[in-house]
Amino acid sequence: MTTQTLIYLFVGASFALYIGIAIASRAASTSEFYVADGHVHPIVNGMATAADWMSAASFISMAGLIAFLGYDGSVYLMGWTGGYVMLALLLAPYLRKFGQYTVPDFIGARYYSSAARVVAVVCLIFISFTYIAGQMRGVGIVFSRFLEVPVDLGVIIGMGIVFVYAVLGGMKGITYTQVAQYCVLIFAYMVPAFFISFLVTGNPVPQIGLGSQVADGSGLYVLQKLDGTLTDLGFTAYTDGTKSMIDIFCITAALMIGTAGLPHVIVRFFTVPSARDARKSAGWALVFIALLYTTAPAVGAFARLNFVETVNETPYTQAPGWFTNWEENDLIAFNDRNGDGVMQYRSGDPFAGAPVFTEERGASGERLVSNDATEGENEVYVDRDIMVLANPEIANLPGWVIALVAAGGLAAALSTAAGLLLVISTAVSHDLLKQTFRPKITEKGELRAARIAATAAILVAGYLGIYPPGFVAQVVAFAFGLAAASLFPAIFMGIFSKRMNKEGAIAGMVTGLTFTFLYIAWFKLWSPESNVAENWWFGISPEGIGVIGMLLNFAVAISVSAATKAPPLEIRRLVDRIRLPGNAGA
């Protein structure tokens, strides 16, 4: 069978599986739709959380980012796993004990205020839509490269699949499809990683392979060889970063705290039977996530090494098949500065910005670009997102591995998109309609509203996927920064401080949100040319500023709350109740 047939087969079979599961587990009540009736086993929930969490960004982009960032890539590895420790210890068990459906539910009840609930809903919807646009782009990339359909059609197929299981199945359907998607994606990630680790080092376990010697008889360790190769070409050594220590510190912290404050992750812990199960489940989630996250740095390093060795100083006419395939997809470009037909891969940009291809071909047959020229010797442009997808081809792995990776990338993107859509639809039908504007709505009416909201959210997400606004890639930092600066402090203080009142919490959320929003928007949207370290406050980049937003939130909340009156007695009783596990104190 050809690779293309295998890809259709693997992707088709996985889609059929997801839809089958969704039909078997339709939601009949709002409780099933929102939190799968609170009956999900902690291990199952851990797996579903892992699939929910690991998006197209984790599966497709992260190893590529690390490959090109080296040590600086650690911010993602620590940031996106360390958040689970905070979630397990500081938030999840108490929120589960509180026992409602959503994060705005908790904030509205704990701060006895509809205003606080609405502020939380606004944060939640903004965070979730930012995130979902990225998922749809991931679906588009996989479809256009592997299934050879136009990106638009790919997004529409993806929307159709998510529609079936999110709108029909609600949280119950999503949970069990996410378990299947986790299995597909982790298998798809690990198999090529084992192969590549074995090819490069002779040890199939990537976590050990990255610390082993290269199997070329040189006696050099992988990281040593990579450092040497890269510094020879004018890059920074792989194990040295280029970011400042304070920036690394703040980005890691913002990602960790943001992870703990992301509504679509938190809501998964409302689905287990008890507070105790919520703790256990967070542990399992981290185990399942760590499997991919400890493999990613190895994949990144091997990919970088393979890429340099196959591309650098190779004549374009002898370029491997994957190189020209990705060139056709606009994600690789060769700018033959010196006209020798040989690809020189060096530090620096081959031309200004992302490639804008003309219809013409160069002397060796490469696609020409019309970008502005830059100084330097580098002739190769490569989009970081392709590293994981191209890896099996770069390492000459069999066709079924490539098919597996295509199915895995789609599983990662679809599972996260479904989780986000559910959070958005719940926010509209439950938090806005039921709890704020139409409290008399019937259970049936609420369920219908949830399904209509999910459908509307899918259409918006699809639109964002087909016509990605130019700033989407620029604003991913928004989601984490805003979650860290707004939702996390409000939830944390709601549990750990009995004195925190509604005035303090609302002032804190608004301050954290406004500050973080303005700082990121200034450097990313309004004045991108000034986005350099010299202009940043204390040398903290927009990606890391959420931490300062969070500190401001805490400071404002505590001062305002000290100056206003304490929360009523029943709120202090509520806090006492959620602090106890089991039904004690209920």
Added chain:
Amino acid sequence: MDESENAGPESEEQRIARESGYWRANVRLLAVLMTIWFIVSFGCGILFRDFLDQWSLGGYPLGFWFAQQGSIYVFILLIVVYVRKMRVIEREYGVDGE
């Protein structure tokens, strides 16, 4: 272990004392675990990374290993310890009833 077991029905004050004792024990455990969390990630992986890099773990410089591998393993251990310890604390303060 739990005086309320043989002392008959406990008074309101006893219950409050027991429950706040549980909460204090919980917060103490959190403080210890979150300190370790901070040390392995922000400490070993970032602040003291250059210092630790003078040692190696196989081909990994030690600080680099903490940043890209070790901290994640410790995170898992922290949650495991937390889940186990909390069971013990719950039993000790008699708040483990279903």
